[in-house]
Amino acid sequence: MVFSSPIFLFLFLPLVLAYFLVPGLRLRNLWLLAFSIIFYAWGEVIFVFLMLGSTVMNYFLGLWVDRETIPLRRKWAVGIAVALNLGTLAIFKYANFAVENLNAVLGILRLAPVQMDPVRLPIGISFFTFHALSYVIDIYRRKWTSAKNPGDVALYIFFFPQLIAGPILRWSAIAPQIAQRIVTREGFVEGIRRFTGGLAKKVMIANVVAGPADQIFSLPAAELGPALAWLGTLCYALQIYFDFSGYSDMAVGLGKMFGFQFLENFNYPYISQSIRDFWRRWHISLSSWFRDYLYIPLGGNRCSERRNYLNLLIVFLLCGLWHGASWTFVIWGLYHGTFLVLERTRFGSLIDWLPRPARHIYTLAAVLVGWVLFRAESFAQAVLFLENMIGITVRTNAAQPLARYLTHQVACAIALGVIFSTPAWPWLKISAQRIPQLLPGMLRPVTQAAGAFLEVGLVMFWLFVSAAWLAGGTYNPFIYFRF
C-alpha cells in the first residue's frame, strides 16, 4: 500500500486514526503494529513472514548482545547479528545481480552458467535491514537496551509510516518513544500539515513530471536532442526529489499524528553549494546512517589522507549499491564519492573561492549528470543521453519536438517544483507572520485571525486538490519503493 492511494487515504488512515479511541499505550502500540502488518501485507503477503522472522531473529540477537559482558563475546554476537542481517539483504536483493555477473564471466571463460530461479525483491528490504542493523548495533554500543517485549521490536521495524521508504530510524531514538509518548493538539495539527504538504508534492509535482521524465528516458537516442534531454533530466531531478521528499513528509506527518518524532530526511538539497553540502541535505537519514555505522567505524577522517579518501569511496560505493543491484547505481555512488574526495583537495578550495551562483551551478550540474546515471537503464544509455545533453551527437530529423512533452501542466509543475525546491514557503510564512506587527494595533487581531484561518483553508484546499489529482490522474509511480 502507498500513502498516495485512495485506499490508504479514505479507508486505511481513517481506521488507523481510531487509535485515539484505544485505551492505554500498550494496546495503542498493538493497534499500530496490527495495522502496520496489514499495510505491508497488502502488497506483499508472503514477505510478511520474512519480516516477522527477521524481527524474531533480531529480538533474540538483541538480547544476546545486551547480555554479553565479555567484550570479545559481545563483538562476536554483534558480528553474527550484522552478518545475518546483511546475508538476508544479499540473498533477496543482490543474488540475481551476482549470478548475472558471474554468468557473464563464466561465458567469457566458456564455462557453463550457474542456474538459479530469479529471487523476488521484498518491498522496502533495504530500509528494514538498516533498521534491524541499527537495533543490534545501538544495543552493542550501549546507546539503548534491548527490548524486553518482542512487540516493541516488531513495532520499530514494521511501523507503517517508515516501513517501505524510511526515514531510516535509529533504535536509540525510537525506543524511548515506543515506551512513552504524548500526542498534543499542536503535534497532531503539524502532522496534518506535513502529511498534506507531502501528498501535494507527490501528486501535483512528482507525478506530473514523472510522465515526461519516463517518456523522454525511454526514447531512442536518435529521437532526443539537447533541449529534450535537458528537459528529461530536469523532470527526473524534480520527480525524484518531490516523490521522495513528499513521501518523507507524509511519513514524518503520520509519525507526528501518533506522537513520534522522526528524523528529517531533506533540507532543500537543490540549493546546495557543493556536493558535500548536497549530502548533508539529501536523504539525511541514509547519509547519517552510513556516517555513523560505516564511515566512522572505518576510521572516518581520523586517519591518513589517503585512507580517508578510500573510506569515502567505500561508503559511497555501498551507498550506490544500497539503491539497487545494478552497475549504474554503483557508478552513481562512485561518481558522488569521487566528487567528495575531490572537494577535500585543492579542487575544493577552488570551489569555495568561486562566487555563490557559480558554486550553485557547479553543484546542480554535477547532481543532474548524476541523476542521468541513476535513471538510465544501462551505462551505455546514460552515455548516449549525456552526449545528447551536451549536443555532441549527430542531429537527425527524427528529434522529437519539445512541446510534445512540455505541456502547460508540466510547465506549471516544473515552475512549482523549482520554487518549492528553495525555502520559499517558510520564508513566505515568516514574512506573513510579521505583517500584523507592521499594522496599527486595532487591525492586528483581525489579520492574526485571518492568517490563522487562511492556513486552515489552504491545508484543506491542498488536500482536496491532491485527492482530485489522485482520483483523476492515472500515473502514480513511486521511485523509492524498489529500494
Added chain:
Amino acid sequence: MKFQTAARALLIPLFIAFLWLPTLDWFLHLDHVPLPNEKRRLATFPAYRGVAELKQFTAGVDAYFSDHFGFRKRLVRSYNHWRRQVFREGGNDVTIGRDGSLFRTGERMIEHSTGLARINDQELPDWQ
C-alpha cells in the same frame, strides 16, 4: 494566540471529516455528479480464491476501491475541469489543438502523423 488555537481546533475535525466523507457517501449516496464517461470498464470486486492468490485479491480490492470510492465522480470532474480550463489539456492520450480540436496522442499517433515514427525492419513484415 487564541486565534491560532481556535484554527488548530478547527483543522483536526475538518481533516478527520474529509477522510470519512467518501465512506459516508458510499452509504448515503451524497455525490449526485453524473458518472464520467471514462471509456473503460470500472473494476469489479474480485473473487477470493484462497491464500495462494491473496496478492491478486488485494490488488483487485485496491483497483475496485480506486474506481468506486465515495465522491470519486466529483473529484474526477474537478480534476478534468482544472485540466481543461487551467492547463488547456484533454484527458489521458488526448491533446487540445489551437482551434479546440481534440487529437489522440496515444500509440505514438503524433509521431506517426508528423512522420517521426518510422516503421523499422522488424515491424515491416507485420504490415505486409
